[in-house]
Amino acid sequence: MKSGEPHRMQALFGGATDGGFFDLPRLAPAQTEAADVVVLGAPAATPYSSVGNYCAGAPAAIRGAFGWPGVLDHYDFDVGGPLLPAGARGVDWGDLDYSETDFAANRETIRQAVARALELGAVPLVLGGDDSVPIPVLEAYAGRGPLTILQLDAHIDWRDEVGGERLGLSSNMRRASEMTQVAHIIQVGARGIGSARPDDRADALDWGVRFFPLRSLRRDGFAPVVDAIPRGANLYVALDIDVMDPAIVPAVIGPAPGGLDYWQVVELLEAAAGRARLVGFNLVELMPDNDVGGRGALVAARLAALMLALAARQRVTA
Numbered sequence: 001m002k003s004g005e006p007h008r009m010q011a012l013f014g015g016a017t018d019g020g021f022f023d024l025p026r027l028a029p030a031q032t033e034a035a036d037v038v039v040l041g042a043p044a045a046t047p048y049s050s051v052g053n054y055c056a057g058a059p060a061a062i063r064g065a066f067g068w069p070g071v072l073d074h075y076d077f078d079v080g081g082p083l084l085p086a087g088a089r090g091v092d093w094g095d096l097d098y099s100e101t102d103f104a105a106n107r108e109t110i111r112q113a114v115a116r117a118l119e120l121g122a123v124p125l126v127l128g129g130d131d132s133v134p135i136p137v138l139e140a141y142a143g144r145g146p147l148t149i150l151q152l153d154a155h156i157d158w159r160d161e162v163g164g165e166r167l168g169l170s171s172n173m174r175r176a177s178e179m180t181q182v183a184h185i186i187q188v189g190a191r192g193i194g195s196a197r198p199d200d201r202a203d204a205l206d207w208g209v210r211f212f213p214l215r216s217l218r219r220d221g222f223a224p225v226v227d228a229i230p231r232g233a234n235l236y237v238a239l240d241i242d243v244m245d246p247a248i249v250p251a252v253i254g255p256a257p258g259g260l261d262y263w264q265v266v267e268l269l270e271a272a273a274g275r276a277r278l279v280g281f282n283l284v285e286l287m288p289d290n291d292v293g294g295r296g297a298l299v300a301a302r303l304a305a306l307m308l309a310l311a312a313r314q315r316v317t318a
Contacts, residue, residue: 020092021063021127022083022305023071027091029116036088036315037308038117039125041095042110042282046103046132046167054253058286058300059095059127065294065301078266078302079309088312093117107136107167114140114280123311125304128284131157131169134238137282138176141236145181147279148233149173150225150272152265153240154256155194156187156211158204162195169285170195172238177207186228188212188268189243192256214258222264226271235276237269237307240285241300251287251296262299266306273310281307 020026021039032038041059068074076083084090096113098106110126114137117124126137131153141147151157151173159170167175176182185207191214204211210228217225229235246255248262260268272278286300 019069020094022066022301022308023069024090024092026094029093029113032091032093032120034089035091035117035120035122037090037125037311038093038120038122039090039127039304039308040093040113040117041127042129042133042137043095044098044129045106045110045136046165047130048162048165048168050163051253053098053100053130054287054289055128055130055285056098057288058129058297061288061291061294061297062127062283062286062301062304065297066305076305076309078306083305083309084312085316087316090308090312103167110136111140118144123278123315124280125307125311126280126282127304128282131172131240131284132167133284134172134282135167135175137280138179138182138236141181141280142179143181144234144279146183146234147181147236148184148230148276149176149182149186149236149238150229151185151187151238151240152189152243152260152268153187153238154189154191154242154259155240155254156190156196156201156204158200159195173204173209174200177204184208184210184230184233186210186212186225188217188225189214189260191215191258194254214260222268222271225268226275229272229275231275233276234279235272236280237272237278237282239281239283239303241283241296242285244299249286249296249299251291252285253287253290262302265303269303269306269310273314278307278311278314281311
């Protein structure tokens with residue numbers, strides 16, 4: 001280790017791994033014959049020109065937050081055993097290529113990769129990228145409905161357009177509502193002021209969105225959220241990391257006080273997995289340039305690892 005470099009657990013346990021997320025084997029899609037869970041990075045889809053690809057470094061930061069060799073064999077107290085149970089197969093396809101100018105190509109690259117994972121019968125775990133990434137991810141589920149979306153986010157993302165762009169980060173849930181495979185949308189964690197206007201919220205309610213703002217969670221807990229998930233549904237979890245309190249995850253572009261803590265998110269995801277069949281997950285909006293000592297990336301990595309564990313356990317017990 002060079003003088004002045006931070007001491008890391010990777011060094012204590014044998015150095016950085018050459019593997020993928022939590023030391024999953026790295027494979028190309030064409031090399032993957034079977035998998036229960038596929039991790040892939042989508043650094044960019046349709047960024048706004050005003051801010052650019054401010055989350056493009058997030059997939060690498062999330063992987064690097066817990067890069068220990070052999071860690072898949074370790075006991076994980078958050079999941080009660082190794083991340084992957086016996087018989088489960090997980091792979092990491094690495095980060096998708098992206099263009100700074102050809103956003104349509106970005107979206108098609110994401111769609112094709114997710115569609116390939118679904119063809120294998122795997123659960124795609126997508127590490128973004130900003131919150132425009134879920135639009136092409138969800139488009140890959142065409143013909144695979146009905147789909148229930150559980151969105152955890154400080155903002156509702158129901159703008160029809162921003163500066164003429166209809167496929168950006170403020171519009172993902174409105175675009176999802178227009179997809180025939182999407183039957184239910186449950187939105188959890190809204191608070192403060194975001195880009196939504198009163199008409200956007202009204203449109204969402206007219207469509208049938210079930211909203212659970214942070215104030216209602218403080219009052220009623222998570223049971224109403226879990227009850228809103230149709231039992232046995234195909235469940236897609238869209239996690240914007242700004243749903244969490246910025247004191248815990250400072251690495252976001254739009255922080256809002258009063259968000260969820262780590263264990264609240266863990267317990268909600270576990271309860272959702274106990275009620276429905278996980279078919280996909282994205283984690284978006286981690287902004288490495290705003291992080292403090294890698295704390296946000298570590299929380300993001302842990303939550304994505306939890307989803308890996310939950311999805312894998314469902315697959316081997318199905």
